[in-house]
Amino acid sequence: MDPLLTFIVILVGMYGLSTxxxxxxxxxxxxxxESGVILLFLNLGNTEGGSxxxxxxxxxxxxxxxxxxxxxxxxxIGSTVTALALMLCIKVFHHYGTVExxxxxxxxxxx
Amino acid sequence: MIRNGFLLLLLxxxxxxxxxxxxxxxxxxxxxxxxxxxxxLDETGSSNLVTSILLDYRLFDSLFEAGILLxxxxxxxxxxxxxxxxxxxEFMIDxxxxxxxxxxxxxxVYPLMLAFGFxxxxxxxxxxxGGFQGGAIVATAILILYYIDAEKETNIKLIVTIEKYLYLTxxxxxxxxxxxxxxxFTNIFDPGTFDTGTQSIYLIVLNVLVGFKVALGLWTIFTxxxxxxx
Numbered sequence: 001m002d003p004l005l006t007f008i009v010i011l012v013g014m015y016g017l018s019t020x021x022x023x024x025x026x027x028x029x030x031x032x033x034e035s036g037v038i039l040l041f042l043n044l045g046n047t048e049g050g051s052x053x054x055x056x057x058x059x060x061x062x063x064x065x066x067x068x069x070x071x072x073x074x075x076x077i078g079s080t081v082t083a084l085a086l087m088l089c090i091k092v093f094h095h096y097g098t099v100e101x102x103x104x105x106x107x108x109x110x111x
Numbered sequence: 112m113i114r115n116g117f118l119l120l121l122l123x124x125x126x127x128x129x130x131x132x133x134x135x136x137x138x139x140x141x142x143x144x145x146x147x148x149x150x151x152l153d154e155t156g157s158s159n160l161v162t163s164i165l166l167d168y169r170l171f172d173s174l175f176e177a178g179i180l181l182x183x184x185x186x187x188x189x190x191x192x193x194x195x196x197x198x199x200x201e202f203m204i205d206x207x208x209x210x211x212x213x214x215x216x217x218x219x220v221y222p223l224m225l226a227f228g229f230x231x232x233x234x235x236x237x238x239x240x241g242g243f244q245g246g247a248i249v250a251t252a253i254l255i256l257y258y259i260d261a262e263k264e265t266n267i268k269l270i271v272t273i274e275k276y277l278y279l280t281x282x283x284x285x286x287x288x289x290x291x292x293x294x295x296f297t298n299i300f301d302p303g304t305f306d307t308g309t310q311s312i313y314l315i316v317l318n319v320l321v322g323f324k325v326a327l328g329l330w331t332i333f334t335x336x337x338x339x340x341x
Contacts, residue, residue: 011126044137062160080180080183087190091190102230
């Protein structure tokens with residue numbers, strides 16, 4: 001897959017982040033951007049015809065293990081930060097009764 | 112409408128920036144893979160090169176990754192704190208609404224998933240997987256356990272305390288190499304004097320600890336969400 005397609009995934013996330021009117025959809029947009037970054041890194045570390053980065057099963061060319069190790073970090077941190085954001089969403093819903101950005105602002109949120 | 116047009120223009124500009132930066136990135140890549148293939152097994156004792164990076168070359172990174180997981184779990188618990196202490200989360204999963212077929216098959220699948228998770232954790236240095244991935248599988252198996260037995264009580268405070276002590280243990284074991292080799296955050300056993308079999312003991316211990324820590328962390332997040340869902 002071309003790395004340019006992963007840019008499109010990131011840009012879809014950015015578009016969603018700037019147009020969504022719902023907090024949960026904003027959180028999902030961040031997750032989509034994160035998936036784009038993960039795909040980009042794995043794409044750049046890949047080699048044409050390379051095998052998995054395990055010594056006993058490797059051929060002469062392997063995929064670069066460094067981006068893969070970095071992306072484990074990204075996945076773990078991304079999932080926990082998403083969980084934290086969604087928990088804040090639940091608290092906002094309990095307080096204001098809605099998760100729409102504009103209604104929360106109209107009810108005096110953010111002051 | 113005009114705002115949307117501006118937004119699309121901005122995204123187009125960003126896309127072109129990405130496109131031109133990609134040309135530099137493509138020249139930079141594919142320098143480290145051959146080094147890891149040649150020296151990775153001898154220097155770290157791990158046949159799986161991703162694990163050798165996670166638990167040896169960049170262990171400092173992984174420690175802070177586990178730390179961020181702990182901090183996020185603490186934050187989630189602090190945000191979802193209640194005045195009334197609930198003993199369990201059975202009001203969320205209603206046993207009468209869960210189909211019997213699902214419960215029966217969960218009973219069959221649950222031990223298999225648990226065993227698969229432990230297999231991924233323990234074999235993290237020779238086959239694909241490792242502590243973080245196996246821990247996620249174990250946490251999923253525990254999540255299924257909630258469907259089987261909805262009255263099961265969980266003590267969140269105890270789980271988080273165990274998790275904190277596990278993180279301290281990981282830090283201590285990672286620092287032990289200072290006394291044996293003179294450098295922090297690497298394998299305890301010197302690759303010059305010990306063979307790869309002895310070196311893998313350290314990797315297995317660290318993988319198991321990280322796996323349990325991740326499983327407990329995800330379990331806590333899940334329980335906190337269950338208690339919040341009213």
